[in-house]
Amino acid sequence: MKQGAVMLKAHPDLTSLQVHLFGLALGCATGVDFVASSMMGVAGTHIRAGVFASPEDFLWSLTSYAAAAVVANLVLRRIAEDISYRGYTLLSLAVAAAGALLCALCETPFQLSLARAVQGLGAGGLFSASRIIIQLAAEREERRPLFLGFNIGALGMPALAPWVTAQLVQNTDWRTIFLLQAALALATFAFVLAAYPRRMRATLPPWKIEVGKLDWLTVILLGAGALILLHGLGDLRFYEFANSPSVALTPLLGLACVAAVFVHQHRHPDPWLNPRLLLGRRYIAGLSFYALYYFLGGLWGYVVPTTLQSGLDFTFQTAGAVLTTTGLAGFGAALLFTFGGPKLVGQRRYIALGYLMFAGAAWLLSQRMMPGASIAVLLPALTLQSLTVPFVLMLVAGLTYADLSVDSFAHAYQFKNIVRQVATAGGTGMASLWLQYGEVMARTQLVGNITPFAFAQEPDQGTLLRLSRQIDQQALLIASGNLFALLAVACVVIALVAVVQRSLR
Known part of the structure; x- marks a missing residue:
């Protein structure tokens, strides 16, 4: 310049x-x-x-x-x-x-x-x-x-x-x-x-905001609905549907409150979130990919630290260092994308590439969930996943809002970040629920393989405690490995959808 x-x-x-x-x-x-x-x-x-x-x-x-x-x-x-x-x-x-x-x-x-x-x-x-x-x-x-x-x-x-x-x-x-x-x-x-530029027009100070004119019905409904929905999704980790089927009703109640907000906004003469501006084909497609990314991010963000510390016995400090190392790799990829992203041709293929990379990372981890796995064994897979950010998030962001005006963009981005909170909570809840059931099934199978003939002499209490700990670790690793394998398959399917869809291109 x-x-x-x-x-x-x-x-x-x-x-x-x-x-x-x-x-x-x-x-x-x-x-x-x-x-x-x-x-x-x-x-x-x-x-x-x-x-x-x-x-x-x-x-x-x-x-x-x-x-x-x-x-x-x-x-x-x-x-x-x-x-x-x-x-x-x-x-x-x-x-x-x-x-x-x-x-x-x-x-x-x-x-x-x-x-x-x-x-x-x-x-x-x-x-x-x-x-x-x-x-x-x-x-x-x-x-x-x-x-x-x-x-x-x-x-x-x-x-x-x-x-x-x-x-x-x-x-x-x-x-x-x-x-x-x-x-x-x-x-x-x-x-x-x-650093921010000065205001281009006269504005009110914060204490002069006319709070009484806010649409409090929308605030209360969405606030209560979001709290019930997000808490209900997170609460799934503490219950089993077989014993507490009513726990599934809580997220549904929250979802009903959120739906009521959009019915109210649709009828409102000056809506805070205008549903009419959020129904474009490109935006809906982009929002769907956003929701998938944040859902998978919530899932990945719950399973990886849990597995590192509880399944592989990494210390809290070591797990933090691993997560920061992989995060910096994703940060570097994002900076490169800032310069090279606009030059990419055939964006759908690059979105698919990102999910294939995600699938590869998940599959590698599924094969490496074993006791004693070192950082050197896990780091390539964790780094590969972090390198997907430019393709599965930043590229989608650049394509989603291409047709929106500035005013529509504000509505669209507000709603996108509401979806982000819900999708992340859903991913976390699904991951915890999967691990809960997966550990129970794996533990049952592992315990069933232990017979009195496995011991040279009658085990003492210390031996039994160590064995119980090993079984718990093995069960978590098996459940995590199965989840990563399933995640790899899901990402391949998403990649195929990204290639054939025509809304984001």
């Missing part, structure tokens, strides 16, 4: 350095949300012990954040109309920092759930806000510098989160995790304040 050339027509006063810092600030704002979710997943066991929560009680702290994030995405556009997307981002970062500080002060599971809801209400809409800002601030041909900075912040920060979390837990305690999240949100607040 020539010296002094305008990089953003909407903001001609910004220099090249300022545009790149603007993009990085957009990514860091998104990273605040991603880091909060990642750290909670990685350090969940330690945090749960810190507030003396049962697994069922601790689940509320996960679902309260996700449900609050759904509400944040719902109210995002309407609030931004009053205070601008820049103002919304600053307000959300402040709320996210306050929520993280409240989490650090919690003593009980109930307090943690409420604090996490505050944090989710602040951080949950930052991803959507950042992407809408890019759409508003730059024409299609001007977005590469913004996306470069955005990807550095949005993907680089969560890639480092597992290793940082492990180090904090090892050297301090669980409260430090939330103190770091609060510091990150406040630092990003200052960065956004300095």
Whole structure:
């Protein structure tokens, strides 16, 4: 680009350095949300012990954040109309920092759930806000510098989160995790304040938002529905349908509340989420691929750490280092895609390639689920999966919104991130349910193969305890291996669908 050339027509006063810092600030704002979710997943066991929560009680702290994030995405556009997307981002970062500080002060599971809801209400809409800002601030041909900075912040920060979390837990305690999240949100607040362009029009201060004019029926229905749906999906891991068939009714009740929201919005004269704008063929196809990716991401994100620590006896620190290493590989691939992605021809084939890579990674892991498997044996498969991000996510993102206007994009991205929360929770719930049944079946088979003739002498209590531990590990590895094999087949099917479909091309 020539010296002094305008990089953003909407903001001609910004220099090249300022545009790149603007993009990085957009990514860091998104990273605040991603880091909060990642750290909670990685350090969940330690945090749960810190507030003396049962697994069922601790689940509320996960679902309260996700449900609050759904509400944040719902109210995002309407609030931004009053205070601008820049103002919304600053307000959300402040709320996210306050929520993280409240989490650090919690003593009980109930307090943690409420604090996490505050944090989710602040951080949950930052991803959507950042992407809408890019759409508003730059024409299609001007977005590469913004996306470069955005990807550095949005993907680089969560890639480092597992290793940082492990180090904090090892050297301090669980409260430090939330103190770091609060510091990150406040630092990003200052960065956004300095790097975002000034508002193009007069806006209201946050305290003058007319709360009474909000569509509270939609807020209550969607908030309650999302909480019930997400908690119901997560709750599947603690029950067996054979003994508690009513547990399946909870997600259905939540889904009914969410459906009622869209019926209400369809009839509303000025809807927050306009269903009429979300029925395009290209958008529906892209949203379906999004949902598949986040479902598989929730599944993968639950099974891999569980298998590394409980099945293969990796330490918490080692598992964190492995996850960060593979995350950085995906981060590097995303940066390369930022430059080379627009040059790809035949995008459907590359989406299919991404899912074939995912299938290959899952199949490799299914063959390597055995006691004593080393990092060197597992790392190639885990790295291969992380390299799929440009193809199964970023390429889909570039194709999904090609036909949408700026206003339609805001509606579409709000809804996409609502779907993200539900699909991720569904993947996590399905993974935990599969492992639950798979372990029971494998354990039964393993125990059935043990006879008194397997022991040279009558085993003592220590021998029986070690044997029980080995059986539990073997059962988890068998269940994980079977799930990875099934996942490989599913990804091959998705790849075939990607090739034959014609909506995204």
